[in-house]
Amino acid sequence: MPETNAAGEPRQPTAPQQPHVRTLDARSLRGLAHPLxxxxxxxxxxxxxxxxxxxxxxxxxxxxxxxxxxxQLAAxxxxxxxxxxxxxxxxxxxxxxxxxxxxxxxxxxxADPQTRGAADAFLHEIATIHTQELSTWLGDSHSWPRPWRSATDMSDFTLRLTPDQATELIHKMHDLVNSYRDLPxxxxxxxxxxHTHAFPRRDRA
Known part of the structure; x- marks a missing residue:
């Protein structure tokens, strides 16, 4: 039986809680794209x-x-x-x-060369941070209780998708992760x- 609200009407599914996110433009990207x-x-x-x-x-x-x-970040x-x-x-x-x-x-x-350079530096720093976070976990995992050691994941998958299908998959993954925000x-x-990574790879001839 579908869940209802106080008025007896069917309750609509709650949309995943979305974080407050800043979308980068060329100027803000150049201001942020520094490792420190x-x-x-x-x-x-x-x-x-x-x-x-x-x-x-x-x-x-x-x-x-x-x-x-x-x-600089404040500016x-x-x-x-x-x-x-x-x-x-x-x-x-x-x-x-x-x-x-x-x-x-x-x-x-x-995009102008300075912006493209900042974009490249920004994305490579994110990749570096992800790698360091995984390495830190692997080096420290022995100190965590077994339930937490079992509740981690380092999986990868290979799919054949169109660009639209890949975009749909990414949005669904993001919605799923955001649905776990603000739990009791x-x-x-x-x-x-x-971490989520999704990118195309060239097939060998």
Whole structure:
């Protein structure tokens, strides 16, 4: 029997919770496409507000460097002041958005060389971060309880698809992942990173 609301009408399926995402344009891409800025922004998104000194300690950088790059991120609208955190005069920062969306048109031939270079640097840094996160997990997995060691995945699949089918698959995967946001709190939860990669490969002649 279909589920109903208080008025006795059929309840519509709840759409997956979508994160607040910033879509990059040429200017914001050039402002973000720097390895340290990308890692600082990811840290603020995953771990919450922090000061330049705290980010420097976590990332093995000088506080002067993190301060400079925080100002650059703020100038491009990626971070903002986080009032109400800490005491004293040190400035706290927080991420403005939960995620970043990349527009592949930034890599097309009509894009200017500086933008294409920034796009290339941005995507390669994401690939580097994904690789490092997997390596960190593999090196640290022995310290996790068995249920968590069994609740991980490193699979790959080979399919034959059209571009439209591949796009549909990607959207369905994203919707599925987003449907797990904001679940009721439980005692044994942990932060879980989910990577998805989908790309064509040339067949051998």
């Amino acid at each position: 800025r990308m890692r600082m922004l990811a840290t603020l998104r995953h771990e919450g507000p922090a000061t330049a000194s705290q980010l420097a300690e976590r990332l093995g950088e000088s506080s002067g460097s993190t301060s400079y790059h925080l100002r 491009h609208g990626f971070v903002e002041d986080a009032p109400g955190h800490g005491k004293g005069r040190e400035r706290w920062w927080r991420a403005v958005h939960q995620g970043t969306a990349f527009d592949e048109s930034l890599m097309y031939d009509e 709190a439980a005692e044994d939860t942990a932060t879980v990173r989910v």
